[in-house]
Amino acid sequence: MIDLHSHLLPGVDDGSPDLEVSLDMARIAVADGIRIMACTPHITPSLYENDGAQIREAVAALAERLLEAGVDLYLVTGADVHLAPKLIERIRSGRVPTVADSRYFLLEAPHHVAPPRMEEVIRDFRSAGYVPILTHPERLSWIDAHYGYIKRMTAAGAWIQLTAGSITGTFGHQPRYWSERMLDEGLVHLIATDAHNTGRRRPAMSKAREAVAARLGEAEAENLCFARPLGIVRNRAPADIVAAPAFAAAGTATT
Numbered sequence: 001m002i003d004l005h006s007h008l009l010p011g012v013d014d015g016s017p018d019l020e021v022s023l024d025m026a027r028i029a030v031a032d033g034i035r036i037m038a039c040t041p042h043i044t045p046s047l048y049e050n051d052g053a054q055i056r057e058a059v060a061a062l063a064e065r066l067l068e069a070g071v072d073l074y075l076v077t078g079a080d081v082h083l084a085p086k087l088i089e090r091i092r093s094g095r096v097p098t099v100a101d102s103r104y105f106l107l108e109a110p111h112h113v114a115p116p117r118m119e120e121v122i123r124d125f126r127s128a129g130y131v132p133i134l135t136h137p138e139r140l141s142w143i144d145a146h147y148g149y150i151k152r153m154t155a156a157g158a159w160i161q162l163t164a165g166s167i168t169g170t171f172g173h174q175p176r177y178w179s180e181r182m183l184d185e186g187l188v189h190l191i192a193t194d195a196h197n198t199g200r201r202r203p204a205m206s207k208a209r210e211a212v213a214a215r216l217g218e219a220e221a222e223n224l225c226f227a228r229p230l231g232i233v234r235n236r237a238p239a240d241i242v243a244a245p246a247f248a249a250a251g252t253a254t255t
């Protein structure tokens with residue numbers, strides 16, 4: 001499996017606090033069947049001011065430590081990007097990294113307030129050549145009142161990433177309900193761990209994969225946990241990556 005959302009880098013955000021924990025997290029990931037992991041620290045203005053150069057350096061350093069420790073996990077760069085002004089320019093300049101330097105990047109919406117004009121923002125990203133992957137919408141507190149808005153974001157061209165733990169119930173009833181609903185409606189493009197530690201939020205997704213295989217079949221489970229993430233890492237065009245079921249028939253650019 002390929003995990004494109006993790007807070008594996010030590011000491012850069014609220015994820016892994018130090019190298020020992022990062023190595024333990026990497027071992028957990030490998031034991032769970034994860035072979036490629038994106039290191040995607042938060043970039044949140046005035047809270048986590050990580051930037052592209054620093055993230056690249058930290059990923060290269062951690063990759064060396066993994067090699068020394070004999071942990072067979074391939075790392076790629078990325079960031080968990082909070083919605084903020086001038087994002088397109090910051091991505092273009094490399095200050096905000098995309099996933100594995102592809103056209104795809106993780107976009108985190110505010111957790112407690114539905115942001116305005118998101119359809120327009122997403123269309124702007126798509127016209128600029130980037131594909132925003134909306135991270136864990138199932139965990140946003142405003143999803144109950146604004147599910148239609150999230151669906152319109154996907155129609156505008158946002159991809160959706162669910163967190164594995166939401167599917168297995170780690171975050172409680174509501175995130176599980178919305179995960180299942182979005183999966184059933186065919187809106188989900190990929191599953192990732194969004195791992196922060198070795199405990200409740202550890203880098204594991206095999207249980208979620210099993211649950212999805214039972215719900216939607218083995219082929220879609222593979223798409224969610226491997227094929228689409230691989231297409232992203234390889235920077236294939238959206239139209240050349242197997243579409244999420246809701247968009248498969250339409251065959252539009254919004255896939």
Ligand SMILES: [Fe+2]
Nearest residue numbers: 005007080194
């Ligand atoms: Fe995250």
